[in-house]
Amino acid sequence: MNLFAYFHDKIAAEIAALGFDLDTSRMSVEPPRDPAHGDVSANAAMVLAKGAGMKPREFAEKLRPRLARLDHVIVAEVAGPGFINLKLDNAFWYARLGEILRAGPAYGDSTAGQGRTVNVEYVSANPTGPMHVGHGRGAVVGDALAALLHKMGHVVVREYYVNDAGAQVDALARSVHLRYRQALGETVGEIPDGLYLGDYLIETGAVLARRDGKKWLGCPESEWLAPVRDFAIEEMLALIRADLDLLGIAFDVFSSERRLVRAGAIEQAIAELEQQGLIYIGTLEPPKGMLPEDWEPRPQTLFRSTAFGDDVDRPIKKADGSWTYFAADIAYHWDKHKRGFADMIDVWGADHGGYVKRMQAVVNALTHGKATIDVKLCQLVNLSDGGQPVRMSKRAGNFVTLRDVVERVGKDVVRFVMLTRRNDQTLDFDFAKVVEQSKDNPVFYVQYAHARARSVMRLAAQHFGANEIDAATLSRGPLDLLADADEIALVRQLAQWPRTVEGAAQMHEPHRIAFYLHEVAASFHALWNKGNADPGLRFVVESKRDLTRARLALVQAMAFVVASGLKVIGVTPAEELR
C-alpha cells in the first residue's frame, strides 16, 4: 500500500463529505520535509480553498476535525499557510510492518500502471563490435527502468533496435572480408580508412574462413558483400548478446532496421506524413558559425518538424536519393506504435541529444498525439583506476570494453554504480573505488546492510525454531513491542518504498531506487550500532523472546525492502560478505 495514496483518498472522501464538489486531483499528500511536522502532509486547503470560496486556513480548519477522526490519526494540525499535517499512531506502522512481511520482495508492487503498455528501447548499439562502457550505462538505466515500470503494473517490452541497414554495416562487411583474406594467408597491410580496426574482427574473419573456405576470394565485392555482411552482423550481435548476458540483461525484441526497410515501412511512413502535408522539398539554411567545408545549398526532401517545435526541418533523403537514418527511425517508431505501444521510452547517449525534438515531432505526427515518447539521455562515463584516467582509444581498436569492466568488478557493482547518478549527469567510474569494501562504496554499503540482516536471522535461528521466525509468523508476532523511536522511524522509512517506486517509475528515474536503498541501509546500520552502545537494543536479546521476534520482524522487513529494490536494479542481494 502506498500510504500517501491511501490518505489522499481518505482526505478526498472527507472533502466530499463536507459537501464540496472539488477536483482533488491537484491535491498532493506527501511526507513533510521535516519529520517533526508529522507523518503525512496535505496541501488540500491551498489548492482547493479558492474553489470552495474560502481562505486556505479557513478551509483547513473546517477539514481538520474530520481528518483527526480518521483511523490511526492521533493529531491533525493546520500549519503555515494551510497545510494539514497528520500524525499517525504506532499501530499504523505495525500494520505496515506486517504488510511488508507478508509481501516479501514483492513489496512495492503496484497496479498503478494498469497494464498500460510501455516499450523501452535501450542499448541499440550498432552491430559492429563489442559494447563499451557508455553502452553499459544505457543498458543498466534502460533495464532498471523497464523493471521499475513492470513493478508499477505496466506491460513492458524491452527492445533493441538493430541498425543493420546503414553504411556502417557495409564497412563492417569490408573489414571482416579483409580479416578473412588475412586468415587465408594474404598480407593485407594497413587497414584502410573507414574500416573497423578492432582486433576482435581477426577472429570473426577466421571463423568465416573456416566456415566458407575460399568461396569469397577473387570474386567482386558485389557478390560477397551481402553474405559476408549478414554473417558479420550475426557474429557481432552474438558478441553483444554475450556482453549483455554478463550484465544479466535480456531483450524481448530485437528489431531489425533492414527488415523494416525491405518491408517498405519507410515509404509507408513517409506517405502517411506526406498525406498530412508534412513532407516537402526545400533548401535548408547553412548552420551558422559551424559551416561544413563543402557546404552548398541543395534542395532536399524534408520533414516539417518545425510544426512540432523543432528548430529546423529535417532531411529524410540523402543527396543520392537514398533514405537518411532519420527516415528509417521514423518508420521504426511508427512500427512500434502500430505494435500496440501507447508509451515509448528511448534511452540514448547524450551525443544524440540533438535528435530528440525531431523524434518527438514524428511520433506526435504519426500517432496524432496519442502516443508519448520520452527520451532519456545518458551522459558520459569517465573511467579511471585509482584516480588515473583510463584511456579509451576506439580508433586503435583496443578500447576498454564493457566486458573488461564487468569481468573485473562484477555485474552487481557495475549495475549499482551506473545508477548512483542521475542519467543526465556524467558519471565517474573508478575501478579501484567501486570494489572497495567501505562505506565509500554505495554498492557495498547496501549489500552489507542486507548481509547483516541475514546474519542476524541466521543467529536467531540458533535460538528459535525455523517456524517461529519465518516471515509469515513474524508478521503475526507481537509487533507492538517495537517501541524505540529509531525502530519506528525505520518502519516509517520502509513504508515509503511503494511511494518511492511509483515516483521513480512515473518520472522515469531509476537512480532514485539506488539512493533510497542507501538511505535505508544507513538507518539500519545506525540501529545496529545502537545495539553496540546499549545491549538492551540489540536485535537478539536472548532473555526476551517476544521482543526479539518483534525486532526480527523489523530486520526481516528491511531485508525484504532492500531485496525488492535490488531486484529492480538487477543486483543480487548478498547473504554474507566475507
Next chain:
RNA sequence: GCGCCCAUAGCUCAGAGGAUUAGAGCAGCCGCCUUCUAAGCGGCAGGUCGUUGGUUCGAGUCCAACUGGGCGCGCCA
C-alpha cells in the same frame, strides 16, 4: 551563431511548487569494539542553492536574460 543538458558544502552528488532549520557521502576535527561483521556508528564544523530579474500567498524547484561547463548542429548512425 543556434539547440539540448548541467551549475546546490572544500570534493562527489541527492532534492515530486510549499511552512522556522536545503540534505547524504568523502575530505577535516572529536568520540564509540571484553558485545549479532568497527567492512560500521555518533557528534562538531562546513551553504549569498552560478548571476540578475520575473510569476506566486510561497521558488534550489516554474519563466526570462546573462555567465560558465558538456553534447550536438544537411548528404554518420
